[in-house]
Amino acid sequence: MATGRDLDPAPRRLTDAIVRAGPTGITAKQLADRARLAPERVEHHLRALAAERSIVRHGRGLWSLARYAGGLGVGARDPAFYAAAFRRDFGVALSAAPTEIRFGPNERRPVHRWWPYVQGFSAGWVEAVLRRYGVGPGSVVLDPFCGSGTVPVVARSVGATAIGTDLMPIAAFVARAKLAWEVPPGEFRAAVDRVLARRGAPRAPLPFLRETRRQFSPSVLARLRVLRESIGAEPEDGPGTLLRLAFSGILIDASRLKRSPCLGYAEKPRQDTTTPDRLLRARAETIAGDLEALGARRATWGPPGTIHLGSASTVPIPAGSVDLAVTSPPYVNGMDYVMNYKIDLAWMGFVRSYAELAALRAAMVACDNIPRSVAAGHHPSASVRGDPWLGDIAREIDRNIRRKGTYRRADMARVVTKYFDDLVPTIRAVYRALRPGGRFVVVNGDSLIAGTYVPGDLLFARLGAHAGFSVESAEVARSRRSGQRRGFELRETILTLRKPAAGVARK
Ligand SMILES: C[S@@+](CC[C@H](N)C(=O)[O-])C[C@H]1O[C@@H](n2cnc3c(N)ncnc32)[C@H](O)[C@@H]1O
Known part of the structure; x- marks a missing residue:
C-alpha cells in the first residue's frame, strides 16, 4: 500500500x-x-x-x-585484502606492536622540548631503534625528512654522527638549532636579557601574511615586532641561533591561534604586552637549563651533525656511508606543512610572499593542497605506473569521485599518484647512502580517500622493495581514526627495510 x-x-x-x-x-x-x-x-x-x-x-x-558504515563499498579492497596480499608478496605479516611514536612525550624531554613540532615523532622510540641496531660513537644516522630534528638530536646524544634533510626552512633551522649544544648557557642568558630589555622602536616590519593583525592582539603584535627587530640585530650564530629558536617557538602561544595539529583560531585567555616577554623568558630558561645539563655529559656527545636544507632526494651523501636511516615522511593525504607553519616561516623571514609559499608547497612531497597545475603536469614514473595496487587505487578514487559528482578536488587520484612518485627518489637516495646490510626504519600511515582505502604504509614498503630493499617487518604502532569517517580505523606502521648485505645479489 x-x-x-x-x-x-x-x-x-x-x-x-x-x-x-x-x-x-x-x-x-x-x-x-x-x-x-x-x-x-x-x-x-x-x-x-x-x-x-x-x-x-x-x-x-x-x-x-x-x-x-565501515567506509568502503561492497567489493572494495579493504585493509585485510592488502594485508593478505602483502603477506603473500613479501612473507611479512602486519603485526601489532603498540608503541608510543607520537611527539607528545618530547615536550617533557630536554632539547626535544625546545620547539613545538606537533608532527614530530617520539624521541624515546628513536632511542630504542638506535639501541636495537647498536648505533653509538662512530655510527652514521640519516633522517631524510628530519623535521624538527628528533633523529639527529638522539643520534648526537648517543655519540653518533647525524645527517638530516628537510625542505621546509623553519624545520631545517629548528633541527640545526637543536644541535647547537656548544653555546655557553651564560652567554645565551645574557643575550636574552639584552633582547628583553629593549623597549619601543625600532620594530621589525609586519610579516606579509594578510591576517597578521587578526592573529595577534595589537599590544602583543607591537611587542613581538620590537623583540623580532632586537633578535635580528644579534649575530645569527651562537646564542643568536637559540634566541631565534626561542622566539619562533613562542609565536603560536602568543597568538590567537593553536596547532592541534592543524593551524586554526583558538579560544585563549586575554593576552597583553607582557605575554611575549613571559613566554620568551620561560622558553629561554628551559633551553639554558638543558644546555647546562648537556654540558655535564659533553664527553658522550657525537659530532655536531649536518642538517641540509633541501629536498630529501637530492642532498649529496656519499654512497654506502650511512649505518641506519630512520624517518617519517609526510603521510598520503596528510598535513600541508607549509600552510601549518606559515606563521613561523613568515616571521622568521624564510618566506617573503604568497608566491614563495606556493613555490615551497609545490616542491614538497605532494599534499592535497598542491596547485591543480602541478598535479596536472605530473607524469607518473615507471615505478609508480608499474605498481598494480596504485593503478587500481587511482582508478577507484576516480570512479568514486565521478559517481558522487563533486569532491574536494576532482584530481585527487593524480595527487595520490604524485605523492607516491615524490617518495621514490628519496627511497632510492637512502638505498644508495646506506652501507650494505644497513636498515631503513620508516613510520608511515594509511588513509581513506574518496571512499577508497589507500595503504600508504604498505605501498611505501612496496616502493622500497622495488628500489632493492628487502622488507623485514611491518609493525602497527597505533591506530587512529579517519578524519572523514570517524568509525573507520586507520593506523601508523613502523616498516623496517634492509639493504642486502655485501655479496647478496639484488633481486
Ligand atoms: C612527518 S614530518 C617529520 C618529523 C620528524 N620526524 C620530527 O620528529 O620532527 C615530515 C617532514 O618532511 C618534510 N618534507 C616534505 N617534503 C620534503 C622533501 N621533498 N624533502 C625533504 N623534506 C620534505 C616536511 O617539511 C616535514 O618536516
Whole structure:
C-alpha cells in the first residue's frame, strides 16, 4: 500500500543522490542542491532515513547508505585484502606492536622540548631503534625528512654522527638549532636579557601574511615586532641561533591561534604586552637549563651533525656511508606543512610572499593542497605506473569521485599518484647512502580517500622493495581514526627495510 512518503518524490530523489554518492558519502548541503530541496526538508528526511537505519552519518557530516558504515563499498579492497596480499608478496605479516611514536612525550624531554613540532615523532622510540641496531660513537644516522630534528638530536646524544634533510626552512633551522649544544648557557642568558630589555622602536616590519593583525592582539603584535627587530640585530650564530629558536617557538602561544595539529583560531585567555616577554623568558630558561645539563655529559656527545636544507632526494651523501636511516615522511593525504607553519616561516623571514609559499608547497612531497597545475603536469614514473595496487587505487578514487559528482578536488587520484612518485627518489637516495646490510626504519600511515582505502604504509614498503630493499617487518604502532569517517580505523606502521648485505645479489 502506498504511504504518504511513497507519494512524495522528495525522499526518493534524496535516496537516489545518496546511492549515487556511494561509499564516498555526501553532505546535507550537497544533497539539498542535488535533490533540489530546501535544507530543512533535507534535514527532516535525513533524520527519518537515519531513524530507520537506511543511512548513516560519518564524521564531518557525510551521509551514505548504512552498508557503507565501515567506509568502503561492497567489493572494495579493504585493509585485510592488502594485508593478505602483502603477506603473500613479501612473507611479512602486519603485526601489532603498540608503541608510543607520537611527539607528545618530547615536550617533557630536554632539547626535544625546545620547539613545538606537533608532527614530530617520539624521541624515546628513536632511542630504542638506535639501541636495537647498536648505533653509538662512530655510527652514521640519516633522517631524510628530519623535521624538527628528533633523529639527529638522539643520534648526537648517543655519540653518533647525524645527517638530516628537510625542505621546509623553519624545520631545517629548528633541527640545526637543536644541535647547537656548544653555546655557553651564560652567554645565551645574557643575550636574552639584552633582547628583553629593549623597549619601543625600532620594530621589525609586519610579516606579509594578510591576517597578521587578526592573529595577534595589537599590544602583543607591537611587542613581538620590537623583540623580532632586537633578535635580528644579534649575530645569527651562537646564542643568536637559540634566541631565534626561542622566539619562533613562542609565536603560536602568543597568538590567537593553536596547532592541534592543524593551524586554526583558538579560544585563549586575554593576552597583553607582557605575554611575549613571559613566554620568551620561560622558553629561554628551559633551553639554558638543558644546555647546562648537556654540558655535564659533553664527553658522550657525537659530532655536531649536518642538517641540509633541501629536498630529501637530492642532498649529496656519499654512497654506502650511512649505518641506519630512520624517518617519517609526510603521510598520503596528510598535513600541508607549509600552510601549518606559515606563521613561523613568515616571521622568521624564510618566506617573503604568497608566491614563495606556493613555490615551497609545490616542491614538497605532494599534499592535497598542491596547485591543480602541478598535479596536472605530473607524469607518473615507471615505478609508480608499474605498481598494480596504485593503478587500481587511482582508478577507484576516480570512479568514486565521478559517481558522487563533486569532491574536494576532482584530481585527487593524480595527487595520490604524485605523492607516491615524490617518495621514490628519496627511497632510492637512502638505498644508495646506506652501507650494505644497513636498515631503513620508516613510520608511515594509511588513509581513506574518496571512499577508497589507500595503504600508504604498505605501498611505501612496496616502493622500497622495488628500489632493492628487502622488507623485514611491518609493525602497527597505533591506530587512529579517519578524519572523514570517524568509525573507520586507520593506523601508523613502523616498516623496517634492509639493504642486502655485501655479496647478496639484488633481486
Ligand atoms: C612527518 S614530518 C617529520 C618529523 C620528524 N620526524 C620530527 O620528529 O620532527 C615530515 C617532514 O618532511 C618534510 N618534507 C616534505 N617534503 C620534503 C622533501 N621533498 N624533502 C625533504 N623534506 C620534505 C616536511 O617539511 C616535514 O618536516
